[in-house]
Amino acid sequence: MSGSNILFHIDGRVATITLDRAARHNALTMAMLADVDFALGQIEIARDVRVVVFRSTGSRFFCSGADIGEWGDIDPEEMGSRFIRAGNRVFRRIVELDVPTISVLSGSALGGGLELALSCDFRYASTDAMLGFPEASVGAIPGWMGCQRLSALVGTSRSRELVLLGEPITAARAAEWGVVNQVLPQEQLDERVTEICALLQRQSRASLSVGKRLLRMVESGQPELAHEFAASVCKATPDAAEGVNAFREKRHAEFR
The missing domain is CATH 3.90.226.10 (2-enoyl-CoA Hydratase; Chain A, domain 1)
Incomplete structure (x- = not known):
């Protein structure tokens, strides 16, 4: 510095x-x-x-x-x-x-x-x-x-x-x-x-990022639109697929 x-x-x-x-x-x-x-x-x-x-x-x-x-x-x-x-x-x-x-x-x-x-x-x-x-x-x-x-x-x-x-x-x-x-x-x-x-x-970086943006959108007074957007974005990530597979296989997710 x-x-x-x-x-x-x-x-x-x-x-x-x-x-x-x-x-x-x-x-x-x-x-x-x-x-x-x-x-x-x-x-x-x-x-x-x-x-x-x-x-x-x-x-x-x-x-x-x-x-x-x-x-x-x-x-x-x-x-x-x-x-x-x-x-x-x-x-x-x-x-x-x-x-x-x-x-x-x-x-x-x-x-x-x-x-x-x-x-x-x-x-x-x-x-x-x-x-x-x-x-x-x-x-x-x-x-x-x-x-x-x-x-x-x-x-x-x-x-x-x-x-x-x-x-x-x-x-x-x-x-x-x-x-x-x-x-x-x-x-x-x-x-x-x-x-x-x-x-x-240990959390998904994608979920942390989208979650923070979601909270800001909720605070701005558009909660329904925000949740729709956030859910779509999360579902499109590899983290989402890994999370679902880990749940089905009864193991800890390995987010990359």
Whole structure:
């Protein structure tokens, strides 16, 4: 990478993107967003990848949000056209990846850090992590589609509580609300994520890809058309034939 505090590697079928700026609570800079964008491009052309994991160094913060220090030299027009647009482009690319994505919240996720986590398919948090949108306290708003993605998960009432009050919630409450999938002690977090990665790697790549697109189509309000399309696409793949044959022969499918 370009030295902007992003680590990226692919190990077998698992790609890992790590925020490596613990001294600044892993706050996101424009350079970091650019390097995440580059990593996503590599993942898109890596046919063997089955799951993408977002991690961070340090245990206090997964990500404290956007680096406010970069805002000082940006005029109002550039704030929207450059800084916000760049983040939205990267996070949308995460959402649209054909493979599942996991964010490992080993520390607190605030502001843009929570928006990054919300862009992923799964979120696993440590018991001491806090999640929230504190932007109102600095005269800002969640600019990277956080309001929309949060509302889709928890509804408007709870979204208002996080966005307008600006007070973070505990990981336990986030799990109650459906913001995170599971909360575990720090020492058990990596083990659980490894289990989820192993499970996802055994699935059909075609089914994962089409399933993600299907979910996006359902969310857009066309569920019947989406299911018809998805079923047809899956049936046309070699994976579907192998799945049926394995079921008939009472053996585990070997998806290729």
